[in-house]
Amino acid sequence: MMKKIALVLLVIVLLGGAVAYYLFNKKPAQVEDIKSEAITASALVKAFEANEAEANKTYLNKVLDVSGVVQELSQNQDGQMVLVLAADDNPLSGVxxxxxxxxxxxxxxxxxxxxGFCNGFVMTVILSDCIKTK
Incomplete structure (x- = not known):
């Protein structure tokens, strides 16, 4: 009886370890592989400025295809290129x-x-892991 219990526990531990190993080594989702929603930079900024809570429900953690005019180019502290797409109605905001x-x-x-992935709104709408599509 003790051997059966020990064997069952061993199988459970091995299965748990295998699942943990799989989840730990799983690659994150790539933006290229996920269906996106097309929107303009101005429309996206307007949505967040009008009702941030509702816009978060609609866009947060989703992949978006955002089109607009480059307003600013810079680099972040990690050396990654950061660009801001202008919002037509608000020169202080953008994507x-x-x-x-x-x-x-x-x-x-x-x-x-x-x-890219939409991460929310803090003066500008934030997109991460972005790629150029057009």
Whole structure:
């Protein structure tokens, strides 16, 4: 009887270890592999400014294809390229996109479509793990 209990416990521990190993080593979702919703930078900013709670329900942690005009280019503390897509109605706001890889030959005034994960709104809408789609 004790051997059966020990065997069952051993199987449970091994299965638990296998599941933990799988989950720990699972690669995060890639933005390219996830269906996205298309929206303009102005419409996205307007949605968050009008009702942030409702916009969070709609867009937070979703993949978005955001199109707009590049307002600003910079680098963050990790050396990643960060660009801001302008919101037509509000020069102080926009969509801040942290790029996965730098985009060659992009300049202020260029019209781009950027795909990334929406992380919320803090003066600007924040997108992470972004790639250029158009």
């Amino acid at each position: 801040q996109c942290t790029m996965r890889e730098a985009i060659a030959q992009v300049k202020v005034g260029d019209r781009l479509t950027i795909k």
